[in-house]
Amino acid sequence: MGHSLSRGSAERPGPGSGVRSLLHQPRGKPYMYRIRVSGCIAFEFPDRQGAFFTLYLLFVAGLLGITVTGDLFNLYVLLEVTSLTGYALIALGRNPAAPLASLHYLLLGTIGASFYLLGIGYLYILTGSLTMGDMADILTRMDPSIAVLVAFLLCMAGVWIKMAFFPLHVWLPNAYTLAPCASSSLLAPLMTKVMVYVMIRLILSVFSPDFVYRAMDLAPFVVWMSVLAILAGGVLALSQKNVKRMLCYVLISEIGYMAGGVWLGNRAGMTGAILHILNDAVMTLCLFLVINNVFYRRRNLDLEGFRGLSRSMPFTTAAMVTGALSFIGVPPTCGFFSKWYLLTGALQAGHYMFMAALLISSLINAVLFFRIIEAAYFESGTGEDGQEPAQGIQEAPMDMLVPLLVTAVGTVIVGLYTGDIVTLFIERVIPRGFT
Amino acid sequence: MDELFSIRPLLAILVSAAAVPFIMWSRRPNVREFWTFSAAAVKLGIVFSLLPMVLAGKRPSLVLAHVLPGLPLALRVDAMGLLFALVSSSLWIVTSAYSIGYMRGLDEHSQTRYFCFFALALSATVGVAFSANLLTLYLFYEMLSFATYPLVTHHQDHEARRSGRKYLAYIVGGSVGLVLPAMVVCYLTTGTLEFTAQGFLAGHIDRQTAWLLGLLFVFGLAKAAVMPFHAWLPAAMVAPTPVSALLHAVAVVKVGAFSIFRVLTGVFGVDFLGRCGLDILVGVLASITIVTASLMALSQDGLKRRLAFSTIGQLSYIVLGAALLVPKGLTGGLLHIAMHAFGKITLFFCAGAIFVATGLKNISDMKGLGRRMPLTMGAFLVGSLGVIGLPPAGGFLSKWNLLLGTLEAHQIGFLVVLLVSSLLNAAYFLPIVYNAFFAPPATTGASSEVHEAPAWCLAAILVTGTCSLVLFFHPWPFMDLALLAVTQITGR
Numbered sequence: 001m002g003h004s005l006s007r008g009s010a011e012r013p014g015p016g017s018g019v020r021s022l023l024h025q026p027r028g029k030p031y032m033y034r035i036r037v038s039g040c041i042a043f044e045f046p047d048r049q050g051a052f053f054t055l056y057l058l059f060v061a062g063l064l065g066i067t068v069t070g071d072l073f074n075l076y077v078l079l080e081v082t083s084l085t086g087y088a089l090i091a092l093g094r095n096p097a098a099p100l101a102s103l104h105y106l107l108l109g110t111i112g113a114s115f116y117l118l119g120i121g122y123l124y125i126l127t128g129s130l131t132m133g134d135m136a137d138i139l140t141r142m143d144p145s146i147a148v149l150v151a152f153l154l155c156m157a158g159v160w161i162k163m164a165f166f167p168l169h170v171w172l173p174n175a176y177t178l179a180p181c182a183s184s185s186l187l188a189p190l191m192t193k194v195m196v197y198v199m200i201r202l203i204l205s206v207f208s209p210d211f212v213y214r215a216m217d218l219a220p221f222v223v224w225m226s227v228l229a230i231l232a233g234g235v236l237a238l239s240q241k242n243v244k245r246m247l248c249y250v251l252i253s254e255i256g257y258m259a260g261g262v263w264l265g266n267r268a269g270m271t272g273a274i275l276h277i278l279n280d281a282v283m284t285l286c287l288f289l290v291i292n293n294v295f296y297r298r299r300n301l302d303l304e305g306f307r308g309l310s311r312s313m314p315f316t317t318a319a320m321v322t323g324a325l326s327f328i329g330v331p332p333t334c335g336f337f338s339k340w341y342l343l344t345g346a347l348q349a350g351h352y353m354f355m356a357a358l359l360i361s362s363l364i365n366a367v368l369f370f371r372i373i374e375a376a377y378f379e380s381g382t383g384e385d386g387q388e389p390a391q392g393i394q395e396a397p398m399d400m401l402v403p404l405l406v407t408a409v410g411t412v413i414v415g416l417y418t419g420d421i422v423t424l425f426i427e428r429v430i431p432r433g434f435t
Numbered sequence: 436m437d438e439l440f441s442i443r444p445l446l447a448i449l450v451s452a453a454a455v456p457f458i459m460w461s462r463r464p465n466v467r468e469f470w471t472f473s474a475a476a477v478k479l480g481i482v483f484s485l486l487p488m489v490l491a492g493k494r495p496s497l498v499l500a501h502v503l504p505g506l507p508l509a510l511r512v513d514a515m516g517l518l519f520a521l522v523s524s525s526l527w528i529v530t531s532a533y534s535i536g537y538m539r540g541l542d543e544h545s546q547t548r549y550f551c552f553f554a555l556a557l558s559a560t561v562g563v564a565f566s567a568n569l570l571t572l573y574l575f576y577e578m579l580s581f582a583t584y585p586l587v588t589h590h591q592d593h594e595a596r597r598s599g600r601k602y603l604a605y606i607v608g609g610s611v612g613l614v615l616p617a618m619v620v621c622y623l624t625t626g627t628l629e630f631t632a633q634g635f636l637a638g639h640i641d642r643q644t645a646w647l648l649g650l651l652f653v654f655g656l657a658k659a660a661v662m663p664f665h666a667w668l669p670a671a672m673v674a675p676t677p678v679s680a681l682l683h684a685v686a687v688v689k690v691g692a693f694s695i696f697r698v699l700t701g702v703f704g705v706d707f708l709g710r711c712g713l714d715i716l717v718g719v720l721a722s723i724t725i726v727t728a729s730l731m732a733l734s735q736d737g738l739k740r741r742l743a744f745s746t747i748g749q750l751s752y753i754v755l756g757a758a759l760l761v762p763k764g765l766t767g768g769l770l771h772i773a774m775h776a777f778g779k780i781t782l783f784f785c786a787g788a789i790f791v792a793t794g795l796k797n798i799s800d801m802k803g804l805g806r807r808m809p810l811t812m813g814a815f816l817v818g819s820l821g822v823i824g825l826p827p828a829g830g831f832l833s834k835w836n837l838l839l840g841t842l843e844a845h846q847i848g849f850l851v852v853l854l855v856s857s858l859l860n861a862a863y864f865l866p867i868v869y870n871a872f873f874a875p876p877a878t879t880g881a882s883s884e885v886h887e888a889p890a891w892c893l894a895a896i897l898v899t900g901t902c903s904l905v906l907f908f909h910p911w912p913f914m915d916l917a918l919l920a921v922t923q924i925t926g927r
Contacts, residue, residue, distance in 0.1 A: 330578075332574055340503065344623055355619075359615065363612060377585070419503065419504075
């Protein structure tokens with residue numbers, strides 16, 4: 001499989017290059033994240049810092065590889081690089097249950113990867129190529145056959161497992177909750193989102209939108225699945241006591257947003273989904289960094305750990321409120337704007353259930369986060385030892401706080417620049433004929 | 436209509452938000468209050484400096500960011516917005532003075548946080564007033580909801596928590612659950628959300644959709660407390676009284692009424708409303724609220740709760756004014772934003788002053804209070820007259836215009852509603868005043884010496900009470916602005 005990595009991206013301008021640049025955008029984020037992490041890994045795994053940073057670099061390299069490659073098999077390889085480092089990052093901490101969660105993730109992740117590989121195998125047999133551009137050309141000239149359909153479905157099944165699309169999400173809550181904080185705040189904003197990117201890439205650049213949305217009756221079914229994902233994610237989140245686990249279920253609900261947006265099959269929905277990749281990454285990062293800071297000071301991520309937070313950690317609380325508002329979808333935070341596009345897309349497609357699910361999810365998020373905010377604001381907190389009431393301000397160290405505040409401000413900045421992000425990047429991604 | 440590029444609307448909004456860091460990092464309370472007053476004065480100054488331009492028919496406007504295609508975050512000051520901004524920014528100064536007296540008099544905790552969020556809430560209020568399109572309005576509307584949450588729940592006890600929950604459930608539930616989808620529908624059918632004379636929906640949607648959207652907006656903008664979305668308002672009265680005064684008589688609820696007024700006139704447009712019969716629907720909803728709220732106010736013994744139900748009723752006057760669709764009705768509705776604000780804030784200030792000075796909360800305990808607090812109860816009388824709509828208080832002018840509007844629109848039913856409501860208003864306010872001055876004191880042991888509230892409180896009460904009277908004789912600039920706003924709304 002000697003296809004060069006650069007070929008696709010170098011020779012094929014037009015659709016796709018924008019998605020890449022968009023996903024390159026958060027490239028600053030791992031950097032920012034690195035500064036931030038140095039504070040918290042010191043106490044999470046002081047003896048394994050070298051291992052952590054090695055894995056971290058490999059993970060980011062894998063992610064960037066996925067977004068630049070123009071070759072389906074290379075994509076698989078890079079996906080595995082990312083996933084394997086991800087498994088290791090999860091198992092790195094001291095939590096005794098983390099390795100088991102990681103193994104669970106590894107088994108399911110490998111099944112997903114195998115599905116994807118199988119799909120690629122079909123496509124290779126059909127077209128004799130592995131380059132996305134060539135394959136797209138050949139597939140449009142071919143008559144749609146059952147084999148193409150099967151290949152497509154296999155690829156999708158693999159991608160859906162890896163992106164934790166309900167009900168294929170079972171690996172995610174345990175893996176992310178039990179992972180050390182440093183790892184989960186790296187994985188959560190990026191790993192599932194990159195799979196959404198792969199899904200969009202497959203639909204737009206390999207199989208044509210015509211084939212995906214019109215030759216099959218799959219689209220309405222997937223949108224319904226997204227509705228389920230959104231609602232189930234919300235309801236499951238409501239039943240969690242641990243805030244980190246709750247966030248994981250919110251994440252599953254957000255995956256539903258993006259999957260639904262993609263499969264609405266119209267321009268607004270697709271715009272919303274792509275925009276939400278960025279927005280969701282920013283706001284998830286924001287809240288996971290909040291989790292880190294709280295864990296650093298309180299060592300307790302249950303709702304009780306957030307008691308009195310507004311007094312002892314006012315800046316972290318402010319950042320948490322900003323992130324929460326973004327999840328609820330309050331303008332001018334970025335969460336509002338992608339939701340706006342998704343709502344428009346849902347209405348245009350006449351899919352009222354998806355629209356309702358988005359609104360209900362906003363309200364569920366409001367309940368979820370205001371539960372935490374109430375605990376932070378109304379109840380008196382406990383100090384570091386868990387007994388004495390906290391006295392005075394006990395913020396996280398500067399190197400943990402500054403990146404968090406930057407991310408929190410970022411949710412607003414990204415929101416205000418929605419217009420530019422859409423016209424400069426997303427508009428160029430979506431083929432012109434795609435309405 | 437000539438639009439005029441101007442950065443002043445943005446400055447007017449930002450000045451109070453910009454004061455927040457200064458308020459936060461002031462070590463001494465006096466310095467902190469200095470910043471509040473400076474911000475309030477600068478804000479009022481900027482708003483006032485817009486007045487000549489607006490009265491000359493210009494509309495200062497500014498685009499902040501292009502966030503969605505055809506849908507920027509934009510500000511535009513027209514007569515209607517300026518009227519509301521003037522009311523809220525002038526009353527902010529008075530309320531700040533009152534807050535100092537009240538918060539220090541009761542030795543409240545977290546005063547810094549209180550003043551910070553107060554400043555933020557004022558930013559959002561003026562933002563709503565100056566919004567050029569529905570998206571911008573929605574942004575500031577939501578910002579106000581969240582900025583006022585810490586104020587409503589200031590006491591941080593169990594009751595505050597419950598009320599805060601109710602407050603957010605109604606307000607955010609309404610705005611996310613009802614207004615947001617309505618906005619998306621409007622945007623999809625027309626491609627714009629910009630407020631224009633006679634609205635932008637006409638010709639794009641049919642009658643049923645119009646009715647649906649109308650209901651979504653009227654109920655979804657729950658800050659206006661149109662029944663049955665009113666229950667948050669009495670609950671939110673757990674807040675400290677200055678919060679209730681400014682936010683629940685002026686800023687928050689008026690933002691709701693103003694938003695409904697704006698949506699009805701700038702999104703639907705008065706002609707289109709009349710064509711699809713939506714005016715009658717909204718008018719009936721408002722009428723039901725007016726009468727029911729007044730009846731409920733009669734049975735309340737807590738003074739603040741009675742005022743809260745009175746507010747619910749009075750807000751629907753404004754909505755009814757918009758639903759009358761005729762110039763007189765619109766003028767009356769807009770004037771009522773200002774007149775009711777001055778009257779009701781006086782009443783709330785009085786309630787707070789009574790609480791600070793005597794600790795009394797219930798009306799039944801306030802007999803004979805007029806001898807101990809003559810100035811306060813005198814101001815209470817003036818405020819009551821304003822809310823009932825009797826001369827010589829400013830409230831008469833707005834109610835007079837509303838009554839003329841019902842006649843002009845040939846809506847005798849609404850005329851009856853307004854008259855009945857006035858009687859009910861008199862029935863629930865005047866006995867308080869009568870008992871205060873003429874009934875023997877409820878508790879025999881109470882001293883009959885004059886014992887007024889702290890000077891800061893008293894000064895604020897006298898200022899708003901006097902304003903309420905002066906507005907009857909000189910309703911400038913509110914009358915000019917209201918009349919100009921009506922021509923801008925109708926485009927005629």
